[in-house]
Amino acid sequence: MSGINDVVIKISTVNGTGSASANGLLMKAIFRMGIPVVGKNYFPSNIQGLPTWYEVRVSGDGYQARADRVDIIVAMNAQTYSLDMADVTPGGWLIYDSTWARSRQLDRADIKILGIPLSKMCNERFDGVRARILMKNIAYVGALAALLEIDLDIIAELLEQTFASKAHMAESNLEAIRLGYDYTSEHFKCPLPAKVEKLDKTANHILIDGNTAAGLGCVFAGATVGAWYPITPSTSLMDAYKAFCKQFRMDEESGGKKFCIVQAEDELAAIGVVLGATWNGARAFTPTSGPGISLMSEFIGFAYYAELPAVIFDVQRAGPSTGMPTRTQQCDLMACAYASHGDTKHVLLFPSDPEECFYMSITAFDLADRLQTPVIVMSDLDIGMNDWMCPDLKWDENYQPDKGKVLSAEDLESMDQFYRYLDVDGDGITYRTIPGEHPKGSYFTRGSGHTKYGGYTEDSADYQEVVDRLLVKWETARTIVPEPEIEYSKFNKFAILSLGSGDGAVREALVHLKGQNIGLNYCRVKAFPFTESVSDFIKKHERVYVLEQNRDGQLRSLLMLDANANPEKLISMLHYNGMPVSANFVIDRLLDEMAEGQAA
C-alpha cells in the first residue's frame, strides 16, 4: 500500500513525444527533496509511435527494485488506456487527459479517476505542434507536483539549470508546470495520502544509469581503445565513454584525441579490434549484448588460448535471437562463461547496480591484464539503462593500473631468452611482451597449437601441457576475483543466492520475511569462477534458493559445474518475463518453495 514517501507512479506515453525529460524532471525533483527514488523505463523497440512506460518508485526506505504495484498511473496514451487502468492497484489513482472524453465502459470503482485537460490547456497556451506535445508532458509533472506535494521551487531550480542558456525555455516549461499544478489544486483534494515529504537521504548520492557509470569507469581505468557495434541496450555505454573522453581526454596543445573509438562493421570485428589493441599494450573494451556475444565467441576463445586481455560489457537483454531487445534478463551467463568452441571458460563479473558498474569496470581491466584473458562484465538492461540511486562515485588517487606480467625493454635486455607461454611463477600466468618494445620480445601469437615456448605444435603432449596450465591460471583467477557479498543471520539452514540486478529484490524481500520471522542468509556472487567462500556458503546450508532472471537456471548450473555444489540443495527461483524482478516475486516463490520443502 502506498503512503508517505512510499508511492509508485507509472507514466504511460507514446514513444518519441519527449516524455523522457518530463520523467527525468519528476525524478530529480523528488531526489532533491532528499527522498530516495528510482526510475525504470519500459520501452518498445521503436523510434516513434509505440506505447512506452516510465515507472518512478519513491521509497523512503531506499528500495530500488521494481515495486510490482502502481499507485498512480498517468495515462497519456489512448492506445493503452484500458491496459493502464487495469494496472492500478486498488485504492490507487488514474490521471488522464480529459481534453477528450473517455469511454464510459472503461471505469473502475476501486480507484479514483482524475481528469485533467492537459492538451486543452497547453494548446491554448503554446504555439506549434511540437511545443504543445512536449508541454503536455511537462504539465502532467505539474499535476503530480500538486498531488504529491512536490516542492515547486525545486522544480523551478531544476528547469533553470537544465535550460541555463535558454531562459525562455525555462520559463515556458515552468508555465506548463503551473498549468498542471493550478488546475489540479483547484479541482482535486491535494495532496493525496500518498505523497512525498522532505527527507535527508539523498545527500552524497546521485541518480545514474549503469552504462554511464561503466563508460566513465573505462575512462578512469585508462582504456584508450573502444570498439563496438551499436546494439540495444549497450549503446549508451559507448556514448558515455565518448562524451567523457571529449571532456577529459583531449590533448590541450594539439587538440588531438587520447582515445580511439572504432565503430566496427559488426561484433566479429569489434572484438578483433579490442584484441589487436590489447596485444599492442593498450587497454581496450567493447560493449555489447547477447547477439553480439554470439558473434564474438570465436574470437573470445582465441583470446583465451592466445592469452590476450579484453574487457567485454554484456548488457543483457531478453533472448534468444533478437528476443525482446528492450527488456531485461540475465540469460547470457552460460553463453559467456563458456563462450567459444573447445575447452574455454571465462572470467565474469556481476555488477548489481550502476555504482558497481563503475568500480567493476576498473576491476575488469585489472583482472584482464593480470590474467591475460577476456573478462566479461555481465550487466543488464535494468542496470544499464535505468536511473538508480547510488552513493557518489569516488576515486582513489593512489590507484595504478595493474598491467600484469608485462616485460619491459629493460627486463628483456637483461634476459637470455624470452618464452611466451612458460609458467615461470607457478600461478599459470606467463610473461608477455608488447610488440615493438625490444627485439628479444618477439613471439608469434596464434590460436593454433603452441608449445610453452610459443612455437607451433601438433604434438599431443606439448599441446596438452599448455591447456592444462590454463587450468592452473583458472584456479589463480578464483583467488583474485571479487569475493561474494555474504550476510549471515545466525542459525539459518536456508539461504538465498543471487547475482546482479536481482540484489535489490532479494534485500527488500529479506526485510519483509524477517518481519514474518523468516530468517534467511544471503549470498550475492560477484564473479565467476566462484571463490572458495561461495562453495563454503552452499555447503553450510541445507537449502539454497537461487534467484536469477532466466528460464533454465544458468547460475544454478554454473554453481554445479564450477563450485561443485550439490544440485539437490539448489532450488531455482526463476524470473524471466523481461521485466525486472520484484521483492514480491521473491517472497511468493520462497514461501511456496519452503512450504513444498516442508511437505516433502
Added chain:
Amino acid sequence: MSYIAKPSVTHPGLPRNQLGLTARDYEGAVSTLCAGCGHDSITASIIQAVFELGIEPHRLAKMSGIGCSSKTPAYFVSQSHGFNAVHGRMASVTTGANAANRDLKYIGVSGDGDSLSIGMGQFAHIIRRNLDMCYVIENNGVYGLTKGQFSASADVGTTARKGGAANRQMPIDPVSIAIGLGATYIARSFSGDKDQLIPLIKGALMHKGFSLVDVISPCVTFNDHEGSTKSYAYTRQNYHHVIEADFVSPAEEIVAAYDEGEAMPVELHDGSRIVFRKIDKNYDPTSRAAAFSFLRDSVNAGEIMTGLLYIDEETGDMHDLSGSVEQPLSQIPYEELNPGSENLANLMNRYR
C-alpha cells in the same frame, strides 16, 4: 609444422642494409607449403622488401588470418611479432593494433579464401578506414588446406583439378573492389615476378594509409592445371605490366633517366618516392575513375593488369580521420588518461 630446423648461415660478403643486417636476418622458419607454391616466392619478396627498407624487425607486425597464405608470416622475419588470427578477421585485429600503436609497420598476409568470403566485410571496412597497413592477398582462386574447393576469386569457367562442373559464379576481384571502396594504394602482381613485386611491397609498406597488393600466386597442387585461370601458364600468358613502379627511398637520388612525360614521381608521406613508368600511355594511376574503367575493360578481356594501379597520397589514415594524438595511445602515461578525483567529484553534480 617444421620438422627441419633452418640453418643460420651468413656470408661475410652478403650486402647489409642501413641497420647492418643482411637479408638472412629477415628470414623466418622453413616453409611447410607445397614445393613450388607461389606463396613462397611472395615470402621471398617480402623478405627482400623489408630488408631493403631497413625496417627494424621488432618494429614490424605480421598479421594473418587462416589458410595457406596466412601461414606464411611464420616464414619471414622471425624476429617480428606475428598475429595469426581467426579466419578472415586479420583486418579487425590490425585495426586495433594500429589504433593502439600507430608507429609500428603492419603487414597483413591473406588469401582469396580468407579475404573475399568470410573476410569480405572486414576487407571492405579496413579500406574505408584507410588503415595504415600493407595488405597482401596471395590469390590462387582455390581453397588449398581443405583440398581444392573454388574460392570467390575463381573465374567463370574455371574447372577443378579433377574436372567436374566448371565454376559458374562471378568472381570477386579484390582490386576492383578496392578501387570502388576508395583504397589509397592498389597494386597487382604475380608471385613469379619479383622484379615487379618487391618495389610494389616496398611502396605499400611506406604508403601512409591502406595498401592492397593483390598477387596472383598459383596453387601448384590444386589449381595449376589447364582449365584454371590462376595457373602459372595462364598467368604468364595473360598478364601485362600496365605500369611499372620503382620505389626510391628518401636517401636515394633518382638516377634512371626516364623519357620526359612518361616518368611520374609521386612523393610518399616519409619523403620516399614512387616513380611510375607507364607502359600504356592511356593509363593514369592517380585517377580513380580512369583506373576503374581501364581495369573493368581488362577483366572483360581476360587480361591481368599488373603494377601499381592506383595511388592517392592525400587522404589521411584512420588516425588522421578520427583526430588522434601523434603519440601511440598505448604509450600515453596513465596519469594523462585518468581525469582524477577532483574531476570525478565535480562530475557528480550533473547527476543530482
